[in-house]
Amino acid sequence: MKASVCYKQNDLRTEDLPIPDISDNEVLIKMLACGLCGTDIQKIRGDSVNKPTVLGHEVVGEIVKKGQNVDRFELGDRVITAIHVPCFTCHYCNKGHYTICEQFRTNNIDPGGFAQFIRIPELHLKHLTHKVSDSVTDEEATLIEPIACCLHGLKQADIRPNDSVLIMGAGTIGILHAQLAKIKGANKVIISDMSEFKLQTALKVGCDYAINIAEKNIFEEVNKITHGQGVDVIVIAAGVSSLVSDAINLVRRAGKIIVFSGFDKNKMVNIDASRFFKDEISIIGTYSVTPYEFPEALDLLEKKKLNTQEMITHVFPLDKLSEAIDLSTDPKQSVLKVVIKTEL
Numbered sequence: 001m002k003a004s005v006c007y008k009q010n011d012l013r014t015e016d017l018p019i020p021d022i023s024d025n026e027v028l029i030k031m032l033a034c035g036l037c038g039t040d041i042q043k044i045r046g047d048s049v050n051k052p053t054v055l056g057h058e059v060v061g062e063i064v065k066k067g068q069n070v071d072r073f074e075l076g077d078r079v080i081t082a083i084h085v086p087c088f089t090c091h092y093c094n095k096g097h098y099t100i101c102e103q104f105r106t107n108n109i110d111p112g113g114f115a116q117f118i119r120i121p122e123l124h125l126k127h128l129t130h131k132v133s134d135s136v137t138d139e140e141a142t143l144i145e146p147i148a149c150c151l152h153g154l155k156q157a158d159i160r161p162n163d164s165v166l167i168m169g170a171g172t173i174g175i176l177h178a179q180l181a182k183i184k185g186a187n188k189v190i191i192s193d194m195s196e197f198k199l200q201t202a203l204k205v206g207c208d209y210a211i212n213i214a215e216k217n218i219f220e221e222v223n224k225i226t227h228g229q230g231v232d233v234i235v236i237a238a239g240v241s242s243l244v245s246d247a248i249n250l251v252r253r254a255g256k257i258i259v260f261s262g263f264d265k266n267k268m269v270n271i272d273a274s275r276f277f278k279d280e281i282s283i284i285g286t287y288s289v290t291p292y293e294f295p296e297a298l299d300l301l302e303k304k305k306l307n308t309q310e311m312i313t314h315v316f317p318l319d320k321l322s323e324a325i326d327l328s329t330d331p332k333q334s335v336l337k338v339v340i341k342t343e344l
C-alpha cells in the first residue's frame with residue numbers, strides 16, 4: 001500500500017508499505033480522506049517527533065476488514081477516528097484533563113492517516129471511532145477532529161448570550177472557532193488576521209467583524225466595536241506568543257483567554273499582571289481533544305450547522321503531500337483547509 005513516510009525534517013517520500021495486520025478486536029480502514037493539520041506541518045518541518053513516521057490524524061475511511069470480536073461496526077461503514085486515547089484513571093484523567101494523561105500520546109493509529117490503509121487499534125475503536133452518515137462528505141468528515149478540538153477549548157470559555165468573542169488568527173481553526181462561538185450564542189464575533197482572503201472567508205461564514213492587523217490597529221478597532229469594554233472571550237488561534245500580551249490588554253473584565261495554539265518553548269511574553277486581581281481575568285491553555293467532544297462535532301456537521309464549503313480550499317493526492325504543505329504555508333496563496341486523498 002502507499003504511504004507518505006517522513007524520514008527527516010522536510011523529507012517526505014511516498015513508499016510501498018505492507019498493509020497492517022489486524023487482531024480480533026481491531027478494524028482495517030481504507031483511507032478516503034485525511035485533513036492536513038498545522039501540527040502535521042510542524043512535526044514534518046520540526047524535530048518534535050521521532051522519524052521515520054507517518055503523520056495525519058484527521059482521517060475518514062471505509063472499513064474493509066474487521067476482527068471477529070468487533071460487533072459495533074460493519075464492513076463498508078464509513079468512520080472517522082482520532083489518534084490518542086486517555087487511560088481514564090490517572091491523576092490527570094481524574095481531574096478531567098484527559099489530553100495530558102501519561103498514556104495519551106503513547107498510542108496511535110497504524111501507521112498514521114497519510115496511508116492507503118490504516119489499522120484502528122481496539123482502544124481507538126472503542127473510544128474514538130464513529131460512523132459518519134451519508135449526509136457528510138469525505139472532505140467535510142476530515143473536519144470532525146479539528147471541530148472537536150475547538151469544542152474542547154470552548155468548553156472552558158463558557159460563552160454566554162451577549163458575549164463578545166475575539167478570535168486571533170483566521171486559519172481553519174480560527175474560522176471554526178468563530179462559527180462555533182456563534183452557535184454557542186456569542187453576540188459579536190470578531191476575527192483578526194493578516195490575510196484578506198482568510199478574513200473575507202470568515203465574514204462569509206458568519207463572523208460579524210474582521211480586522212486586518214496588517215492595516216489596522218487591533219486595540220482601536222476592538223475598542224470601537226465593544227464601546228471601550230473589551231471582549232469577553234479571546235481565542236488565540238495563531239502560534240505567535242506575543243498575542244498573549246495583546247489578549248491581556250483586549251479582554252474585558254472577568255474575561256477569559258483561551259490559548260489554543262502551541263508556541264515555541266521558552267518564548268517569554270510581557271503581560272500586565274495587575275489585571276488578574278483587579279479584573280478577575282483568566283488565561284486557560286487547551287490541548288487536543290478527548291473522546292467526549294466527537295459526538296457533538298459529528299452532530300453539528302450532520303445537522304449542517306457549520307459552513308464547511310468555504311473552508312476546504314484544496315484537495316491533493318497522497319503522493320503530493322509535500323506540494324500540499326508548500327501551498328498551505330505560502331502566505332501569498334488563498335488557502336485554508338487542505339485535504340489529502342489516496343488518489344484523485
Ligand SMILES: [Zn+2]
Pocket residue numbers: 037038039057058145146
Ligand atoms: Zn489536527
Ligand SMILES: [Zn+2]
Pocket residue numbers: 086087088089090091092093094098101102103
Ligand atoms: Zn490518564
